[in-house]
Amino acid sequence: MTTTTERAPGTVPVLEVRGAVKRFGAVTALAGVDLAVHRGEVLGLLGDNGAGKSTLIKAVTGVHQLDEGEILLDGERVAVTSPTGARNHGIEAVYQDLALFDNLDVATNLYVGQELTKPRGWRGFGWLDRKAMRRDVEERLRTLQVHLPDLKGHVGLMSGGQRQAIAVARAVAFARRVLILDEPTAALGVRETRNVLDVIRRLPEEHGISIILISHNMDHVVQVCDNAVVMRQGRVVGSTRPSPETAQDMVAMIVGATEGAATKGHQQ
Amino acid sequence: MTTTTERAPGTVPVLEVRGAVKRFGAVTALAGVDLAVHRGEVLGLLGDNGAGKSTLIKAVTGVHQLDEGEILLDGERVAVTSPTGARNHGIEAVYQDLALFDNLDVATNLYVGQELTKPRGWRGFGWLDRKAMRRDVEERLRTLQVHLPDLKGHVGLMSGGQRQAIAVARAVAFARRVLILDEPTAALGVRETRNVLDVIRRLPEEHGISIILISHNMDHVVQVCDNAVVMRQGRVVGSTRPSPETAQDMVAMIVGATEGAATKGHQQ
Amino acid sequence: MTAVADREAAPPGGPASGRPGQQSRGLHAALTVVRLGPVLLLAIIMAVLAVLNPLFLSPVNLGNVGLEASVVAILALGQLLVIVTAGIDLSQGSVIAMSSIFGALWIRELDLVSGWLVIPTMILAGGLAGGVNGTLFVKGKLPHPFLPTLAMLMVARGVALIVSGGQPITGMPDAVNLIGSGRIGYLPYAVVLVAVLALLVYVLLRRITWGQWIYAIGGNREAARRVGVPVDRVLISVYVFSGMCAGTAAIVVSGQTNSAYPTAGNLMELSAIAAVIIGGASFFGGRGTVVGTLVGALILGVIQNGLNLMNVQSSWQYVALGTAVVIAVELDVVRSRLETRLRVVRTEETEAGT
Amino acid sequence: MTAVADREAAPPGGPASGRPGQQSRGLHAALTVVRLGPVLLLAIIMAVLAVLNPLFLSPVNLGNVGLEASVVAILALGQLLVIVTAGIDLSQGSVIAMSSIFGALWIRELDLVSGWLVIPTMILAGGLAGGVNGTLFVKGKLPHPFLPTLAMLMVARGVALIVSGGQPITGMPDAVNLIGSGRIGYLPYAVVLVAVLALLVYVLLRRITWGQWIYAIGGNREAARRVGVPVDRVLISVYVFSGMCAGTAAIVVSGQTNSAYPTAGNLMELSAIAAVIIGGASFFGGRGTVVGTLVGALILGVIQNGLNLMNVQSSWQYVALGTAVVIAVELDVVRSRLETRLRVVRTEETEAGT
Amino acid sequence: ACGGDDGGGGTGDGGGDGGEEYTVAVVLKTLSSPFWLQVAGGVEDGGEAAGVEVTLAGATAETQVQEQIDKVRAAITQQVDALVVAPTQAEQLQPILEQAVAADIPVLLVDTDIEGWDGKETFVGTDNYQAGVTAGEYILEQTDTGSIAVIRGVPGNPSTDSRIDGALETIADSGIEVVADLAANSDRAEGRSVMADILQSNPDVSIVFAANDDMALGALEAIKSAGVTMEDILVIGVDGTSDAVASMTAGELDASIAQNSYDMGRTSVELAVELLEGGTIEERVDTGVTVVTQENAEEYGSQLEEQAADEDVAG
Ligand SMILES: Nc1ncnc2c1ncn2[C@@H]1O[C@H](COP(=O)(O)OP(=O)(O)OP(=O)(O)O)[C@@H](O)[C@H]1O
Ligand SMILES: Nc1ncnc2c1ncn2[C@@H]1O[C@H](COP(=O)(O)OP(=O)(O)OP(=O)(O)O)[C@@H](O)[C@H]1O
Numbered sequence A, B: 001m002t003t004t005t006e007r008a009p010g011t012v013p014v015l016e017v018r019g020a021v022k023r024f025g026a027v028t029a030l031a032g033v034d035l036a037v038h039r040g041e042v043l044g045l046l047g048d049n050g051a052g053k054s055t056l057i058k059a060v061t062g063v064h065q066l067d068e069g070e071i072l073l074d075g076e077r078v079a080v081t082s083p084t085g086a087r088n089h090g091i092e093a094v095y096q097d098l099a100l101f102d103n104l105d106v107a108t109n110l111y112v113g114q115e116l117t118k119p120r121g122w123r124g125f126g127w128l129d130r131k132a133m134r135r136d137v138e139e140r141l142r143t144l145q146v147h148l149p150d151l152k153g154h155v156g157l158m159s160g161g162q163r164q165a166i167a168v169a170r171a172v173a174f175a176r177r178v179l180i181l182d183e184p185t186a187a188l189g190v191r192e193t194r195n196v197l198d199v200i201r202r203l204p205e206e207h208g209i210s211i212i213l214i215s216h217n218m219d220h221v222v223q224v225c226d227n228a229v230v231m232r233q234g235r236v237v238g239s240t241r242p243s244p245e246t247a248q249d250m251v252a253m254i255v256g257a258t259e260g261a262a263t264k265g266h267q268q
Numbered sequence C, D: 001m002t003a004v005a006d007r008e009a010a011p012p013g014g015p016a017s018g019r020p021g022q023q024s025r026g027l028h029a030a031l032t033v034v035r036l037g038p039v040l041l042l043a044i045i046m047a048v049l050a051v052l053n054p055l056f057l058s059p060v061n062l063g064n065v066g067l068e069a070s071v072v073a074i075l076a077l078g079q080l081l082v083i084v085t086a087g088i089d090l091s092q093g094s095v096i097a098m099s100s101i102f103g104a105l106w107i108r109e110l111d112l113v114s115g116w117l118v119i120p121t122m123i124l125a126g127g128l129a130g131g132v133n134g135t136l137f138v139k140g141k142l143p144h145p146f147l148p149t150l151a152m153l154m155v156a157r158g159v160a161l162i163v164s165g166g167q168p169i170t171g172m173p174d175a176v177n178l179i180g181s182g183r184i185g186y187l188p189y190a191v192v193l194v195a196v197l198a199l200l201v202y203v204l205l206r207r208i209t210w211g212q213w214i215y216a217i218g219g220n221r222e223a224a225r226r227v228g229v230p231v232d233r234v235l236i237s238v239y240v241f242s243g244m245c246a247g248t249a250a251i252v253v254s255g256q257t258n259s260a261y262p263t264a265g266n267l268m269e270l271s272a273i274a275a276v277i278i279g280g281a282s283f284f285g286g287r288g289t290v291v292g293t294l295v296g297a298l299i300l301g302v303i304q305n306g307l308n309l310m311n312v313q314s315s316w317q318y319v320a321l322g323t324a325v326v327i328a329v330e331l332d333v334v335r336s337r338l339e340t341r342l343r344v345v346r347t348e349e350t351e352a353g354t
Numbered sequence E: 001a002c003g004g005d006d007g008g009g010g011t012g013d014g015g016g017d018g019g020e021e022y023t024v025a026v027v028l029k030t031l032s033s034p035f036w037l038q039v040a041g042g043v044e045d046g047g048e049a050a051g052v053e054v055t056l057a058g059a060t061a062e063t064q065v066q067e068q069i070d071k072v073r074a075a076i077t078q079q080v081d082a083l084v085v086a087p088t089q090a091e092q093l094q095p096i097l098e099q100a101v102a103a104d105i106p107v108l109l110v111d112t113d114i115e116g117w118d119g120k121e122t123f124v125g126t127d128n129y130q131a132g133v134t135a136g137e138y139i140l141e142q143t144d145t146g147s148i149a150v151i152r153g154v155p156g157n158p159s160t161d162s163r164i165d166g167a168l169e170t171i172a173d174s175g176i177e178v179v180a181d182l183a184a185n186s187d188r189a190e191g192r193s194v195m196a197d198i199l200q201s202n203p204d205v206s207i208v209f210a211a212n213d214d215m216a217l218g219a220l221e222a223i224k225s226a227g228v229t230m231e232d233i234l235v236i237g238v239d240g241t242s243d244a245v246a247s248m249t250a251g252e253l254d255a256s257i258a259q260n261s262y263d264m265g266r267t268s269v270e271l272a273v274e275l276l277e278g279g280t281i282e283e284r285v286d287t288g289v290t291v292v293t294q295e296n297a298e299e300y301g302s303q304l305e306e307q308a309a310d311e312d313v314a315g
């Protein structure tokens, strides 16, 4: 663990989810989940495949509507009924399926929905400022140090890692309050992963942005997360403060090997 | 490193690629790659994002046609002009994009192209033996211990890890000679990853199948690979015998930090 | 650090409680009804028509409906396969004309008025046109079957006109006339033909590998190629089948009119496509059922018949048919939402009950 | 262990060597020609026609071609937007009839023969029909625009027939007649109209955010929703635009015939869709250009005109037009392969040269 | 407002003087129906007899107005010596025909007149309304009670609509009741299914008038399979096609109003040649209608066969 933002116990969380339930027909993906992220916190969201992590964050970003439960931003109940709403609240996400536009080039992909225009702010009817966008893009990608042979190539033809890097660059660029990363380094190379982890560490410090990181990689969680929450079969089964010592406990909680592990993690 | 198959120096490789060149318009994805996999060997294929790893294996499985170079199976030159051809040669692959059928259920996904029929072998016009397939599937998935709430649900609605597990299960089921895994554990949970690594270790031992594993995770490579080849910008820039000690060297080769690292890896 | 309680032990609970047993039974019944899907829809439409016009439900009239829907149904069964592969076949209507003229050549040229010659010729001629469509699309590497089948729409019509000299060829063999207008009791032979064909398509699509491949190609063509499905051959065969369906429809049309004529079947492919889509298939491929398709064809036929029975003027028929189609599909949208809703409620019940 | 040599230092080399300079220049020229794409295609077709019939290249006839292609071109520009979003608008042809009748009502009912009334009415009526299409599709949650626009195909035709009483309304304002049949020298006003509209569509599609969103929706509708594109509003606006194009086409049609008649525009949407697809757009959305669309419309117009000039009979025209369409698209397939091939060769050259 | 002004005039005369070989362009509604093939047969024979070159064209269907306009325009571009046109829609063709006149190409109308346009040289034919009136009169000759069903062509197609209108207005004051008025798009199979539905809602229908023979023959099939006896029902079509004649000979169809299509074609070309050779022609030539019934069907049939167009015309 690198940075630990110290908070008074009563601080209002930036983002809070209460009693979230989501059913897909017969499948109950979320069976009553509570979650809270504080300002500048990096929260790890762990869990086995199919535990409901992606569903939870999709509910937060308005992609799915919760069947029950509520979402609070800075303590206020909000109805996030669409991704546009979430974006307006300053929440950005890298989805597991990346949500890229295969038919568009890199720069365009980064800016769809948030185009730079002349005059600014003419939503929909502004003149596209392609030059400004292309300039910006190069800067953004430099931070992540991804190697893209051709910025004008269609994203659909790029390699798995290149695509993921683009999705991460997009979310990082526009997050103002909460950044949600659903397995953002799954397809990334060694160096790119390092860069993304750096960004995850820097954003809270430099801009006070809170981050939810979904990852299966304990090393990464230990490296960057202040707190970690473990889900299993649609429920939160425990939480812990990640450190090399608690890594084993986290794994046990994820796998559901020992019930005690959860408690042990807590009491630590 | 767990198992090291000892071979006479002159052994003919199961799969060999010579001088592979592949260009996509102005992008040169492969700039002359040589590669050899021996019987029962687990070969790690490493490299940065966009290095050409996926392109190389797609050429081997007939998805892409090489512009130059040749592919040899057991020392004989073969023209792999289609994935069907590769499958007939006993080569199976898990592609990075998974190549699943989102509109079909789990069992069907596993068997498309290799359906179990009554009478057997009536390609195309055999009566589907759905019962047999469903039985088989459950067994297969048990090995990998993936949790799927509903085997009859469409694969398109499953979680990222569930999808990847299905793709891996499919390839493992049908590989007879060479199994190619393109980042097979990227979306998998802790336990599922462990199971896949187990399978990778077991298949060569038990069935003499050779494996090419593409991975960005050095721990995994060290755990299961007998040899590792590193690519950068469409070329092979070095190879090594993975061990905890050489992990740093591999990373250096991937990133291209020090030229010397490649040689060091070799001489070890 | 906020301590999050381990909720594993606590029952999920929630507002959904009360007498699960009773509610469940009602729910279950509702779900069963709603899941009937397009059939439910058809029943609603038929009920409305029966109220508007008491003649509608007479057995003879139901036979008429069947007969009138049969041509579209036959085309739609072929079109279904094409649409499941994410394709389209615009040529069916023209191919009806071309294959019926080809079949009738035996009669015009050699005076051989025999069902054994005419019927297979029509089916084969249709298959041939379909083969050209499929081959152009697949081997010609065209981006979408819209273009080759649009071309065939024109070419087949042209060939029909040229070969027939613009003149109808009258006097079909008895077998053809029987299929086109004969009835067993109230049941038209054409309806029997549709039933047999539907069964065949069902088996092909759901019971054998070929059908599996069709769905796979529609779901992900590239993936199908990668797992070794002979994509090209399957695609071509699908267009051949669609053409053969047009050839079969040609038999019914020729039998209904006792003649082959070069302007037959004009634009019927649009009705066939509409039937498939109303029946729940997706234009983006991978989805579609035989039952849905039949129901789609019947919905179109029933509405048309109802309008004719009520002597609605042709211009108003356009308006009424268009409106009815939209309402029918909209009803299905509502229905399928209701289904999802009911499923969720049932899950809640079950969880609360245990 | 097999030692694999570090190849980083070795130049890739290979069979592609020799005089790179000279070859390059040839290559470069070839690539430039081949990249002209559909325009190249059009040039080839026009050259063939010019050889077959010397009248073809006369300025009057080229004006004719422009005039004849203009209606399809206008429709195709609207259809292009729809197809880029992975949709389809089957109603355009009928909407031509409906909006021209609506426009002509000023004349029939109030005897107000004024372009200032008739022209905006036609465009608005078209936009209205498009709005209904879009709203039904988007707000009605229909799975695909095929159904609402097919319904509109019927309803608009019906409304045109009902409102007009089946009778044409003759005597258009001068402005309408000028647009439909007037010329500046050899250049028809309709062609100028197409040029202006094409420029407008180009700007909308490529230069402002709305167009960007259209491509984004076509590429990945769900992703567009996630990044905050107002998907529903954009989709509706696209159908409105397509309807307004049909209304604009109605002006040209009415001007060509000095009247509004309820059977106008029959099935013209098929030609419009064909033009868009010939022009390289994809039915699966996200791809398509203004220039390609114009060229597609011109290809259809040129072939039709050539066949008329050579007085090819209508049944043979069907055959010839169908065949020509396939050949044209096939040529484009070959062309784009050649382009890829040439690019690879050039890359080889460059690498070998350095 | 026509680009062809200057060029058209010169060659129009020149062609006649130079080779004594005129080119007459005949643009019919379509060439894909028996009726129009009959007209085409007359056109060809007329051209052959007069020794002029005749080019025949027609849209792919009677409803394709735009196509016909394009074909007329092509004829103007080719600077033919005379144009014979059967307008698919009367007023809609007027602007392009005015362009032809402006290019010094004389225009003769056949089958369908453009009322009130004096740019035409002549009109050859009977109008469709008149054919409908004749049908109505024939019906009244047979009976003045009962119920009638009428079957229209493509909705909005003026030629088929006015046939129906003519008949309906003629019988308006009789005791005949109109029980069904539906469209079958001039298609034989649709004629059958529409008739089947009519027989459901009105089993007592005693007269059927279809706007063309194809639909009438389709309706007959429905009547036959509904088990209604032929004697109980009067079925009348329009056009007098060979299929209709055969049906009448077989005692099924009762009558067809034939518009003497062959004569229309032949006369129009003959008049065009006369005009080109400097003669003056009448403003209106009525080719009349023939009521073909079961009595005179055989005779009419053999006449048809003689006049049949060469096979390649349809092509
Ligand atoms: N749209 C959907 N329809 C039906 N079932 C769904 C849908 N989305 C998710 N599910 C199911 O809900 C469960 C939770 O899925 P979710 O994607 O949230 O898992 P996850 O924790 O993100 O897993 P992974 O680590 O594999 O990404 C899974 O069983 C999945 O199959
Ligand atoms: N079909 C294609 N068309 C054009 N360029 C392509 C295509 N496929 C791959 N490329 C390019 O080729 C290069 C190599 O891609 P490849 O997918 O082989 O990389 P990779 O080593 O698998 O990377 P990753 O680790 O990110 O998966 C990349 O620069 C990519 O953009």
Ligand SMILES: [Mg+2]
Binding pocket: A053, A054, A055, A096, A182, B159, B160, B161
């Ligand atoms: Mg997930």
Ligand SMILES: [Mg+2]
Binding pocket: A159, A160, A161, B053, B054, B055, B096, B182
């Ligand atoms: Mg890859």
